[in-house]
Amino acid sequence: MKKIILPLFCLILLNCNKSEAVANESVSAMAVMEDVAVDSAAASYSPSPSTTTSDKQVQNSEPNSSNPKTNIVSKKIIKNGEMEIQVGEIKKAQNQISEILKKNNAYIQSERFNNNDTAENLNVTIRVPHQNFDPLINSFSNGVGSVLSKNISSDDVTEEYTDVSIKLENKKIYLEKYRDMLRSAKTTKDMLEIQENIRSLEDEIDVSEGRLRFIDDRVNYSTLELMLYKEKVRSSATSKIGFGSRFGDSITEGWNSFIAFFLGVISFWPFLLLIPIVVFVWKKWRKNRVKK
Incomplete structure (x- = not known):
């Protein structure tokens, strides 16, 4: 009986050890399979096109404050x-x-x-x-x-040129917005108001562009006012002014001087009126003095 029980007991122990090894091997295999699955899933995963596009749209719609747009204008000297x-x-x-x-x-x-x-x-x-x-x-x-x-x-004129250029760009932006609004306008009243704004902006843009062209022309081409002067040498042989012309000029100048003197005397007419009054008062005062 003892001879039978002892071999059975050893056999049971051997079977238990084998089952534990198999179990451990299966657990290890499952862990490896799970790691492989996770790695393959991570490798095969990529964001959907819609998500990428929307993200890009959001990024593009946000202003880039780190790189602001600046207008650089070279020196404008006239x-x-x-x-x-x-x-x-x-x-x-x-x-x-x-x-x-x-x-x-x-x-x-x-x-x-x-x-x-x-x-x-x-x-x-x-x-x-x-x-x-x-x-x-x-x-x-x-x-x-x-x-x-x-x-x-x-x-x-650099400051003026820069100011006009910036205002011109802003007006062009508003002009495009008004044109977009005109395409989507639904009532006649809205269309007329938008067209009036467009016409006003186009006139202002023409004026600004004309001013910039004028400044560019004055900057690119300088202007010089040159006067050449030659003095004529007078002599008895070459002079065009003779005795007769000088005599006539002297008579004219004398007449003009007489007229100027006469008009100057006339301008003192209030004082001329006072002269008879002064003479009359003086004579009366003198008579009274003689009687006394």
């Missing part, structure tokens, strides 16, 4: 000048000016010539690229004639 030069001959000076203008890519905007008894005057308005303004002034100062006067000025 240069103007005035020169008066005394020359020996107007024609010769004109030829010299033409050569100087060609070298500096300048052109004549307007020209006015005046010839009288005492002098010849040629007034020329010149436009020149701003980078050639100073060389042009130096060329006129050397060799053309004797400089009688020179005035150069610079005007910084």
Whole structure:
């Protein structure tokens, strides 16, 4: 009996040890499978297109405060000048000016010539690229004639240009908004009001753009007012004013002086009225003094 029980007991112990090992192996296998499943799920997961798109829309709709939009405008300097030069001959000076203008890519905007008894005057308005303004002034100062006067000025319009540019961009933005509103307008009254706002904005935009074009033109091309002056030398042989003309001028000046004197006396008429009164009072006072 003991011989039978002892082998059975050993067999039961062996079976128990095997079942525990199998159980442990199965648990380990399940844990490994779960880790693999989790890793594969994590690897295979990607956000849906709708979620990504919406996130991007939110990000795009939010203002980017770290990178604000700035308008950078270069310096806008308007240069103007005035020169008066005394020359020996107007024609010769004109030829010299033409050569100087060609070298500096300048052109004549307007020209006015005046010839009288005492002098010849040629007034020329010149436009020149701003980078050639100073060389042009130096060329006129050397060799053309004797400089009688020179005035150069610079005007910084950067602030004005920047202000007009910013306002112009804002007006264009509002104009597009009004146009969008016009497309969705449902009543005639709303359409008329929106069209009136659009018309007003378009006029303001035209004015602003015209102002910017004017400033750019004055900045890119400087303006110089040049006056050439030639004094005429008088002599008995060349003078156009003879004795007869001088005699007539003297009579005219004398008559004008007499008229001016007469009118000046007339202007004192209140004082002239007082003279008889003063004389009458003086005579009466004198008679009374003699009687006494």
